[in-house]
Amino acid sequence: MSEATAPKAAAPKAVDAPLTFLDERLGSTTFFKRNVKKVFPDHWSFMLGEIALYSFIILLLTGTFLTLWFQPSMHETVYEGSYEPLRGVKMSQAYASTLHITFDVRGGLLMRQIHHWAAILFMASICAHMLRVFFTGAYRKPREINWLIGIVLFTLGMLEGLFGYSLPDDLLSGTGLRITQGVLESLPLVGTYGYMFLFGGEFPEGMNGELIPRLFTLHILLLPGIFLALITAHMMIMWHQKHTAMPVKNQTEEQVYGYPFYPVFMAKTGAYFLFTFGVLALLGAFAQINPIWQFGPYDPGAISSGSQPDWYMGVLEGSLRIMPNWEITAWGHTLSLNVLIPALGPLGIIFTGAALWPFLERWVTGDNRSHHVNDRPRNAPVRTGVGMAAVTFYGLLWLAGANDVIAERFHVSLFATTWFFRVTVIIGPILAYIITKRVCLGLQRSDANVIGHGVESGIIVASPDGRFSERHEPAREEERITILSKENARPEAPATDANGIPAPGTKGPLGVLRSRLQRAWTFDDIAVEEHEHGNGHEGHELEAGKSDKELRH
Amino acid sequence: MTRTGISVKRITAWRRRPWAGYAVVLAALAAIAGIYAGFSPQTDSAEAANNTQAAADLQNGQQLFNKNCASCHGLRGEGTKDAKGNPLAPSLLGVGAASVDFQVATGRMPAMNPGAQMPRKEPIPEFNTQIKTDYHDPEKRAQAEKQKAQAEKNIADLREYVASMGGGPPVPTKEQVGDPQKGDAALGGKLFRTNCAQCHNFTGQGGALTGGKYAPPLSKSDVTPTQIYEAMLTGPQAMPVFNDTTLTEKDKQAIIAYVVQSREEPNPGGNGLGRIGPVSEGLAGWLIGMGLLVLAAMWITAKKPKKLKKS
The missing domain is CATH 1.10.760 (Cytochrome Bc1 Complex; Chain D, domain 2)
Structure with missing residues (x-):
């Protein structure tokens, strides 16, 4: 990598002069020299986060376009635009201006649709990216801070989305704001105050139509600013810490194996931006999203069946739908558990759990080392099991948010779906944990088999005394390296030493808990290691000479 | 003279018979009946045929x-x-x-x-x-x-x-149902969102109700304007009755106009995704959007530079 400093043939003056100008003032050459050769490992799942980054850029651009015409105002107006079926209907200026963007601004509908699809993909890719990071253990030391930033970004993304799709003031989004009001009011003690503070008075108008302008400011100024800051921090930390890598050949904890940023990765990531833009443009052009003209203007007296939020709020919708109607009335105050628990419970469990997980795992396993090579999910069965349990929990609540659509489309009773989700949301994660863990252990066993006995070659060999056996061949080099990336569980430290003194860190209730958890983490680990050869295996015996040569390293 | 006298005498004589009054009344009734029969064509036989x-x-x-x-x-x-x-x-x-x-x-x-x-x-x-x-x-x-x-x-x-067996609303006439293409769809949309959308969805795609019941979709063209009118009038199955005091004839015509016009309206933004709102949008975002981008990521990362200049 050091050869880059070698002086090149003199560049043309037209190129050289401006570069020298910049370099003399900014000293950028040294920075670039150091950084353009940064190596990026190659794996498709490392691109998932980039979808979010590029969607965000497209969100900024299309969003700016939309602000040129959008009027964040709740003042009433009579629609006189070109959409015939709503002519003469009273509506807020926000809704009317969104209709104007849709039907009268050139390219307005396309921009609206790309903006909305980009929001959908932004959240979806963050979600997929976080799953990738979790299941490969890429959040481990030293990357906990970036993991936390990611969780904050996802949470803020939900708010940003809610505020964004509430801006047009249509019937569907008004329903979402009505639920927001209910959630705020269900908070004990501060609920009513919080609601009045956000809405500026009674729902939906406030004292003077405050809500939409407030949401607008939050949506286009405050939250995007925070996003920009957090995404920058996320990227700089990633750049500084370098990317994690999959356990492939040549990849070690000390050295990243991949392609340099310039020219290879830059071309790839540039192309990927174009792909993201292309997919969003395709969706925006051919798939209708948020057709507010069909929903009609917001009217507190009206509602539609099948009113759902965008997908990332679906988990909240679902938990609200399946929650039993519990309320406690004490000292003249009502505590609406029927709203409070679904609003705070499930996402509280998932986000708090996700935020604490890296630290919890470090505490349980006592693993304080830095990790740059990812785990294969099967090699951390407890983590993978817990992850799948969370995915199941989230997924079932998410589906429950669409229970009326499911009931209607698949001709099942609505009550049946409610009870199905009430039961499975508790049983499902437990089952998912058990099944996933067994699958992981099974895969470990199969890995151990591949390393221990080789892979089946499909060649049947007859021995001189007439016995048939299948010849096993050692696995390919790449496969072996990937499989051998597994770190086998260390033998358990004895609870007490020879003098009966308990091992450090195992005393007290916390210590006992920790050693129990540590045991649960590793007790059924299947060691994957290279065996001694010639241990009586027929196939190996026959080919002992050859395979020994290949297997010995 | 004698002959005439005889005949006049005879008439006079009959006139004084006790049954003469009845005979005159009978003759007059017969005459009236005959004249009436002559002037009104659709009587007796036609009536009888109709009744059969x-x-x-x-x-x-x-x-x-x-x-x-x-x-x-x-x-x-x-x-x-x-x-x-x-x-x-x-x-x-x-x-x-x-x-x-x-x-x-x-x-x-x-x-x-x-x-x-x-x-x-x-x-x-x-x-x-x-x-x-x-x-x-x-x-x-x-x-x-x-x-x-x-x-x-x-x-x-x-x-x-x-x-x-007992009265009830009759089948609405063509005039009552009106022409859905000429009705006030703006008013109809407002009334539809207030009275119908909570079960039938914004655009009449239908929706689930409690206990296995459901609001059927109105978005298919075999749901005729007359049937929509009849449904509002009679409240079949789980549907409430919207009689003429709740929704006037004009209101009903407006609602029919909204249903028919909105289901015939094209989707300006591309495929309507079933017009059921965010559920199908989320599905499309994950399956098509994320699906295509994952494929693109796999393709891009599988590309190896043929010869990386050693530098």
């Missing part, structure tokens, strides 16, 4: 009723109950012709099996007015047209028969 036809229609209606409806609704339309007294089928006394027309023409009645709600289906052949008649073969065509006319007559007879 109506009786035959009613008879046909009764036969159809006995065959298709009475097993659940009872021979006199009084409804039936199970052993515990829970109603199995409602009484048809007072439901009226509009209700019969709606239930039978949409195939909901006669019901095939009891359930939470009777689904819309193809009507049984006796009542199927939607059959195909545009055959090239004239014989086949004539037969299909005859069958269709018979089905229309059967429905008309049946609803007259049920209406004869």
Whole structure:
């Protein structure tokens, strides 16, 4: 990598002069020299986060376009635009201006649709990216801070989305704001105050139509600013810490194996931006999203069946739908558990759990080392099991948010779906944990088999005394390296030493808990290691000479 | 003179007979009857023929009723109950012709099996007015047209028969239903969102209700304006009744205009994704959006530079 400093043939003056100008003032050459050769490992799942980054850029651009015409105002107006079926209907200026963007601004509908699809993909890719990071253990030391930033970004993304799709003031989004009001009011003690503070008075108008302008400011100024800051921090930390890598050949904890940023990765990531833009443009052009003209203007007296939020709020919708109607009335105050628990419970469990997980795992396993090579999910069965349990929990609540659509489309009773989700949301994660863990252990066993006995070659060999056996061949080099990336569980430290003194860190209730958890983490680990050869295996015996040569390293 | 005298005398003599007064009254009545008969053409024989036809229609209606409806609704339309007294089928006394027309023409009645709600289906052949008649073969065509006319007559007879058991709203006329293309869709949209969308969805895609019931979709073209009007008038199954004091005739026409016009309206933004809102959008975002981008990521990362300049 050091050869880059070698002086090149003199560049043309037209190129050289401006570069020298910049370099003399900014000293950028040294920075670039150091950084353009940064190596990026190659794996498709490392691109998932980039979808979010590029969607965000497209969100900024299309969003700016939309602000040129959008009027964040709740003042009433009579629609006189070109959409015939709503002519003469009273509506807020926000809704009317969104209709104007849709039907009268050139390219307005396309921009609206790309903006909305980009929001959908932004959240979806963050979600997929976080799953990738979790299941490969890429959040481990030293990357906990970036993991936390990611969780904050996802949470803020939900708010940003809610505020964004509430801006047009249509019937569907008004329903979402009505639920927001209910959630705020269900908070004990501060609920009513919080609601009045956000809405500026009674729902939906406030004292003077405050809500939409407030949401607008939050949506286009405050939250995007925070996003920009957090995404920058996320990227700089990633750049500084370098990317994690999959356990492939040549990849070690000390050295990243991949392609340099310039020219290879830059071309790839540039192309990927174009792909993201292309997919969003395709969706925006051919798939209708948020057709507010069909929903009609917001009217507190009206509602539609099948009113759902965008997908990332679906988990909240679902938990609200399946929650039993519990309320406690004490000292003249009502505590609406029927709203409070679904609003705070499930996402509280998932986000708090996700935020604490890296630290919890470090505490349980006592693993304080830095990790740059990812785990294969099967090699951390407890983590993978817990992850799948969370995915199941989230997924079932998410589906429950669409229970009326499911009931209607698949001709099942609505009550049946409610009870199905009430039961499975508790049983499902437990089952998912058990099944996933067994699958992981099974895969470990199969890995151990591949390393221990080789892979089946499909060649049947007859021995001189007439016995048939299948010849096993050692696995390919790449496969072996990937499989051998597994770190086998260390033998358990004895609870007490020879003098009966308990091992450090195992005393007290916390210590006992920790050693129990540590045991649960590793007790059924299947060691994957290279065996001694010639241990009586027929196939190996026959080919002992050859395979020994290949297997010995 | 004598002859005349005799005859005058005879008349005079008859005039004084005790039965003369009755004879005159009788003759006058006969004359009035004859004149009346001469001046009003559609009497007696025509009337009698009509009465026989109506009786035959009613008879046909009764036969159809006995065959298709009475097993659940009872021979006199009084409804039936199970052993515990829970109603199995409602009484048809007072439901009226509009209700019969709606239930039978949409195939909901006669019901095939009891359930939470009777689904819309193809009507049984006796009542199927939607059959195909545009055959090239004239014989086949004539037969299909005859069958269709018979089905229309059967429905008309049946609803007259049920209406004869006790009144109820009649089938709305063409004037009442109005032309959906000319109605006030803006007003209709407002009324639809306030009164209908909570079950039938913004654009009439239908939706789930409690206990296995559902609001059927209004977005398909086989839901005719007359059927929508009848449904509002009679409140079939889980639907409430919207009588003329709740929604006036003009309101109903506006709602029909909104339903028909919005289902015929193209989707300006591309594929409508079923017009059911964010659920299908989320599905499309994950499956198509993320799917395509994951494929792109796999393709891009699988590309290896042929020769990386050593630097």
